[in-house]
Amino acid sequence: LAKTTQPISMDSYEGQEVNITCSHNNIATNDYITWYQQFPSQGPRFIIQGYKTKVTNEVASLFIPADRKSSTLSLPRVSLSDTAVYYCLVGVGDTGRRALTFGSGTRLQVQP
Amino acid sequence: AAGVIQSPRHLIKEKRETATLKCYPIPRHDTVYWYQQGPGQDPQFLISFYEKMQSDKGSIPDRFSAQQFSDYHSELNMSSLELGDSALYFCASSNPSGPGTGELFFGEGSRLTVL
Incomplete structure (x- = not known):
């Protein structure tokens, strides 16, 4: 399984854009990149998933360069409720069933 | 919309006792995953099942076993409990239809405390 490296923590203020970069140098050809958000004592929640280039949904954007050795989660205009741990995961594979x-995720602290 | 249901939500056991956690996946989800998250730690993958067969195996201790039943619910059985087994246990389910569709839906977790 591809190993991922993220910053341990980040600080931001409400209304700012936050970009969290994850490196995954040994990503496999059939691996997808997925980001999850976790609040204390709650199960992780899916944010976004992509394979290459850019993916955008209603809550975030995911930027993946051509070599796919890294990815950047972009959260536009964060609010206090975005304070959480964010995890970058690499895998899934061809069938989508691989665990x-x-x-180690990134602990984002958003301040007023 | 229906979510992943886990029971019990809280469980207190003594050392060397046994515990069973249950997971009811989202309807029509055929794959179930178990994760363990200790205090201040990241979720650790334990084991997964697809169509009632073990699919992947992670860092699950030999004292633990799990299975998926015909109705797709899953149970995690833990024996000879140790203090270090105290953790949040998450179950997740998915129903991927091909590459890149394996979004995991997590339950609210079962908190096990071993005294």
């Missing part, structure tokens, strides 16, 4: 391994 995902959580690495």
Whole structure:
């Protein structure tokens, strides 16, 4: 399974854009990149998933360069409720059933 | 919309006792995953099942076993409990239809405390 590296923590203020970068140098050809958000004592929640280039949904954007060795989660105009741990996961594979391994996530603290 | 249901939500056991956690996946989800998250730690993958067969195996201790039943619910059985087994246990389910569709839906977790 591809190993991921993320910053341990980040600080931001309400209304700012936050970009969290994850490196995954040994990503496999059939791996997808998925980001999850976790609040204390709650199960992780899916944010966004992509394979290459850019993916955008109603809550975030995911930027993946051509070599796919890294990815950047972009959260536009964060609010206090975005304070959470964010995990970058690499895997899934061809069938979409392979288990995902959580690495050390990024603890985002949003201040007023 | 129906979510992943886990029971019990809280469980207190003594050392060397046994515990069973149950997971009811989202309807029509055929894949179930179990994760363990200790205090201040990241979720650790334990085991997964697809169509009632073990699919992937992670860092699950030999004292633990799990299975998926014909109605797709899953149970995690833990024996000879140790203090270090105290953790939040999450179950997740998915129903991927091909590459890149394996979004995991997590339950609210079962908190196990071993005294």
